[in-house]
Amino acid sequence: MTDQSTPEATSSNSARAATAPARTGSGEAGAGAGVSRRRLLGTAGATGLVLGAAGAGLGYTAAPAGATPLTALGADRAMFHGKHQPGITDALQARGHLIAFDLVPGAGRREAAALLRRWSATAERLMAGEPAPHDDTDVALDAGPSALTVTFGFGHSFFDRTDLSRQRPGALDPLPDFSSDRLDQARSNGDLWVQIGANDALVAFHALRALQKDAGGAARVRWQMNGFNRSPGATARPMTARNLMGQIDGTRNPKPADPDFDQRLFVPANGDPAWMANGSYVVVRRIRMLLDDWEKLSLTQQEDVIGRRKSDGAPLSGGSETTAMDLEKTGKDGTYVVPVNAHARITRPDQNGGAAMLRRPFSYHDGFDTDGTPDAGLLFICWQADPLRGFVPVQRKLDRGDALSAYVRHEASGLFAVPGGAAKGEYVGQRLLEG
Amino acid sequence: MTDQSTPEATSSNSARAATAPARTGSGEAGAGAGVSRRRLLGTAGATGLVLGAAGAGLGYTAAPAGATPLTALGADRAMFHGKHQPGITDALQARGHLIAFDLVPGAGRREAAALLRRWSATAERLMAGEPAPHDDTDVALDAGPSALTVTFGFGHSFFDRTDLSRQRPGALDPLPDFSSDRLDQARSNGDLWVQIGANDALVAFHALRALQKDAGGAARVRWQMNGFNRSPGATARPMTARNLMGQIDGTRNPKPADPDFDQRLFVPANGDPAWMANGSYVVVRRIRMLLDDWEKLSLTQQEDVIGRRKSDGAPLSGGSETTAMDLEKTGKDGTYVVPVNAHARITRPDQNGGAAMLRRPFSYHDGFDTDGTPDAGLLFICWQADPLRGFVPVQRKLDRGDALSAYVRHEASGLFAVPGGAAKGEYVGQRLLEG
Numbered sequence: 001m002t003d004q005s006t007p008e009a010t011s012s013n014s015a016r017a018a019t020a021p022a023r024t025g026s027g028e029a030g031a032g033a034g035v036s037r038r039r040l041l042g043t044a045g046a047t048g049l050v051l052g053a054a055g056a057g058l059g060y061t062a063a064p065a066g067a068t069p070l071t072a073l074g075a076d077r078a079m080f081h082g083k084h085q086p087g088i089t090d091a092l093q094a095r096g097h098l099i100a101f102d103l104v105p106g107a108g109r110r111e112a113a114a115l116l117r118r119w120s121a122t123a124e125r126l127m128a129g130e131p132a133p134h135d136d137t138d139v140a141l142d143a144g145p146s147a148l149t150v151t152f153g154f155g156h157s158f159f160d161r162t163d164l165s166r167q168r169p170g171a172l173d174p175l176p177d178f179s180s181d182r183l184d185q186a187r188s189n190g191d192l193w194v195q196i197g198a199n200d201a202l203v204a205f206h207a208l209r210a211l212q213k214d215a216g217g218a219a220r221v222r223w224q225m226n227g228f229n230r231s232p233g234a235t236a237r238p239m240t241a242r243n244l245m246g247q248i249d250g251t252r253n254p255k256p257a258d259p260d261f262d263q264r265l266f267v268p269a270n271g272d273p274a275w276m277a278n279g280s281y282v283v284v285r286r287i288r289m290l291l292d293d294w295e296k297l298s299l300t301q302q303e304d305v306i307g308r309r310k311s312d313g314a315p316l317s318g319g320s321e322t323t324a325m326d327l328e329k330t331g332k333d334g335t336y337v338v339p340v341n342a343h344a345r346i347t348r349p350d351q352n353g354g355a356a357m358l359r360r361p362f363s364y365h366d367g368f369d370t371d372g373t374p375d376a377g378l379l380f381i382c383w384q385a386d387p388l389r390g391f392v393p394v395q396r397k398l399d400r401g402d403a404l405s406a407y408v409r410h411e412a413s414g415l416f417a418v419p420g421g422a423a424k425g426e427y428v429g430q431r432l433l434e435g
Numbered sequence: 436m437t438d439q440s441t442p443e444a445t446s447s448n449s450a451r452a453a454t455a456p457a458r459t460g461s462g463e464a465g466a467g468a469g470v471s472r473r474r475l476l477g478t479a480g481a482t483g484l485v486l487g488a489a490g491a492g493l494g495y496t497a498a499p500a501g502a503t504p505l506t507a508l509g510a511d512r513a514m515f516h517g518k519h520q521p522g523i524t525d526a527l528q529a530r531g532h533l534i535a536f537d538l539v540p541g542a543g544r545r546e547a548a549a550l551l552r553r554w555s556a557t558a559e560r561l562m563a564g565e566p567a568p569h570d571d572t573d574v575a576l577d578a579g580p581s582a583l584t585v586t587f588g589f590g591h592s593f594f595d596r597t598d599l600s601r602q603r604p605g606a607l608d609p610l611p612d613f614s615s616d617r618l619d620q621a622r623s624n625g626d627l628w629v630q631i632g633a634n635d636a637l638v639a640f641h642a643l644r645a646l647q648k649d650a651g652g653a654a655r656v657r658w659q660m661n662g663f664n665r666s667p668g669a670t671a672r673p674m675t676a677r678n679l680m681g682q683i684d685g686t687r688n689p690k691p692a693d694p695d696f697d698q699r700l701f702v703p704a705n706g707d708p709a710w711m712a713n714g715s716y717v718v719v720r721r722i723r724m725l726l727d728d729w730e731k732l733s734l735t736q737q738e739d740v741i742g743r744r745k746s747d748g749a750p751l752s753g754g755s756e757t758t759a760m761d762l763e764k765t766g767k768d769g770t771y772v773v774p775v776n777a778h779a780r781i782t783r784p785d786q787n788g789g790a791a792m793l794r795r796p797f798s799y800h801d802g803f804d805t806d807g808t809p810d811a812g813l814l815f816i817c818w819q820a821d822p823l824r825g826f827v828p829v830q831r832k833l834d835r836g837d838a839l840s841a842y843v844r845h846e847a848s849g850l851f852a853v854p855g856g857a858a859k860g861e862y863v864g865q866r867l868l869e870g
Binding site for chain 2: 069139143199209213221224228232247
């Protein structure tokens with residue numbers, strides 16, 4: 001490829017990549033080297049040429065706009081080691097994979113420990129932009145880490161299969177049934193859960209295959225789902241995510257500046273069980289959006305369903321996206337401006353005993369049904385220190401009277417215990433599996 | 436969202452977006468205004484604030500790296516009007532949708548003409564970063580055009596349904612059967628074909644839904660497929676695409692500098708039939724990769740199958756990616772260095788009567804089969820002035836003796852006539868439908 005270098009290849013591209021700051025994942029692991037030597041120097045290093053890109057793929061028609069130097073998108077790196085696992089408080093990524101595995105018959109605690117050790121080693125390398133420890137497929141060969149994160153969790157069934165049921169947190173007790181659920185058990189739950197996110201789809205797929213291969217004879221795929229978010233740089237809006245209904249989603253997420261942010265999200269360091277110190281619980285729901293019905297509503301009807309303006313997420317009671325919602329405000333006709341069954345009213349933390357969860361979703365779209373209905377919606381992923389105080393009370397209220405419920409269908413569900421981040425030399429879940 | 440602005444929001448973000456050059460599509464439509472006023476000014480314009488992004492989604496842990504100003508990724512704009520339709524010679528995009536429609540019973544030429552008029556109006560607006568002409572879903576509301584392209588084509592069956600069979604090009608005669616084909620007819624062909632590409636997945640989905648709604652009572656979805664490529668900025672490599680086998684793909688694509696580039700790709704302005712002037716023919720194949728088998732091969736075995744080095748795409752006969760392949764070079768044992776059945780040997784244009792096609796694919800991954808096999812591979816999309824001189828002779832040779840054929844399976848196929856680009860005030864296909 002070096003012979004394709006052109007005068008457009010400038011050292012500033014290289015400098016930009018080299019100075020892209022590493023993100024510190026969700027923990028205190030500190031800034032790393034930013035990007036791996038192999039990934040950034042691998043292709044040009046042999047000849048000592050300056051890195052740079054002259055044209056993207058077939059970008060024939062306008063060289064300047066077609067040029068794609070490695071940007072922060074590619075160079076961005078999350079850290080594997082830290083207090084918490086990555087992929088919880090990191091910025092939303094453009095591409096995501098969720099995979100649940102079941103241990104194969106005969107595999108127990110020992111095989112699970114070996115698997116988590118392999119997975120951790122692979123995740124650490126891939127997140128640094130390095131190839132997998134064995135038999136790399138080369139699919140990510142040219143790319144930077146692209147903000148790759150890999151997150152591991154344990155489902156309720158994991159603990160019986162590994163003779164660790166005494167270590168199973170009560171928080172993993174099955175979620176209550178909700179009347180509006182239409183759950184496909186084959187796509188729900190599972191012994192093990194892996195979340196992959198990256199800003200490049202090939203980097204994400206590369207990780208998916210590497211982790212699947214690591215599972216080898218110990219675990220097999222139970223279900224797998226693909227998702228996406230807006231690409232970094234596609235918008236100048238300080239983004240909360242916009243979903244496939246066109247709504248801004250996540251406005252009321254807890255903020256790191258909130259005094260109780262850590263307390264709501266993470267099991268305390270002296271929490272129970274001890275192996276879950278600094279861990280979190282994740283609820284995963286495949287929520288299909290009935291877009292054909294939703295899109296028939298007028299803008300006003302849609303906004304009444306949600307309780308917020310579609311354009312900017314501001315409450316119907318006025319202000320901007322982050323203005324507190326005035327639930328008591330009434331219109332000329334005496335009715336509430338934010339309707340009583342509006343989604344945003346029902347989900348308000350202060351209406352739910354202070355429940356708060358961090359939602360960090362991906363949208364999904366798996367084509368169309370034969371009648372032209374899109375199989376699309378939200379891979380709802382929410383994080384909390386305690387699902388019985390986070391997801392459950394909110395969903396229970398939604399189940400009773402949410403105006404949005406006519407336009408969504410919960411098709412799959414999972415609940416997983418996500419242990420704290422691994423320290424250097426440790427693998428994720430080690431404190432459980434070798435405790 | 437304006438109240439989320441922070442000191443990190445700088446006017447340089449705004450300046451960068453505003454100066455991002457417009458691409459000129461594939462034609463001579465000239466540079467446009469770069470990005471639409473609505474998209475760039477829509478959210479901040481009302482308050483007069485400077486555009487800028489403080490944090491991306493949940494980018495809590497490191498504000499500088501989490502910031503996502505609108506970059507060239509979002510601001511990049513392809514032009515709808517031009518000599519050729521967009522989406523043929525434009526840079527590969529990160530996200531793609533392919534959709535085939537069939538006219539509903541009773542719909543004929545008049546309904547088809549009205550549909551193409553609606554589709555053209557929608558495509559023009561969306562590619563400029565504007566909302567759809569009617570009932571916009573707001574899914575792309577905050578995003579720049581993100582290099583969106585929309586491309587329209589006509590299948591063999593279209594012409595009988597619209598009483599235009601005398602206008603059907605001979606080039607649309609069905610492709611010959613290839614012995615290795617395992618085609619699903621329900622996911623093959625179709626009256627109408629639409630290709631959508633963009634560097635943001637929500638922008639692409641937004642276009643998909645808008646165009647599906649435009650089809651209304653005139654046409655219904657026959658099949659639909661999703662694909663992806665590397666994100667711009669994820670790599671500093673002057674990219675040819677890397678596919679899910681880890682191979683560099685597209686090295687031998689014709690280059691705009693080639694003296695016969697236009698001649699190979701596009702029907703001449705005085706071509707036959709006249710309505711196809713400046714048009715092209717596209718062959719679309721869903722090619723599943725048998726990755727479990729492929730990944731069992733050693734690196735040497737994989738490189739022998741392809742005839743090129745996996746790391747950089749250089750021919751096994753030496754040099755770099757763009758070095759001409761030495762087909763006669765032999766090793767110490769007297770055998771060809773590039774094996775006789777190597778994919779790159781068989782597909783060499785000079786081995787195929789000069790046949791050349793422009794391949795502009797997307798990778799796809801639609802999850803796993805129940806046995807854990809990935810449903811993944813390549814949405815092979817190739818462009819040529821004449822399929823009987825482009826795709827067909829090459830595929831015929833591959834069908835006989837390509838070493839790669841053991842690792843791929845052609846699961847669906849389509850052939851479409853893609854008319855030239857629409858002039859201002861014209862819609863795509865007008866010269867056919869009102870000819």
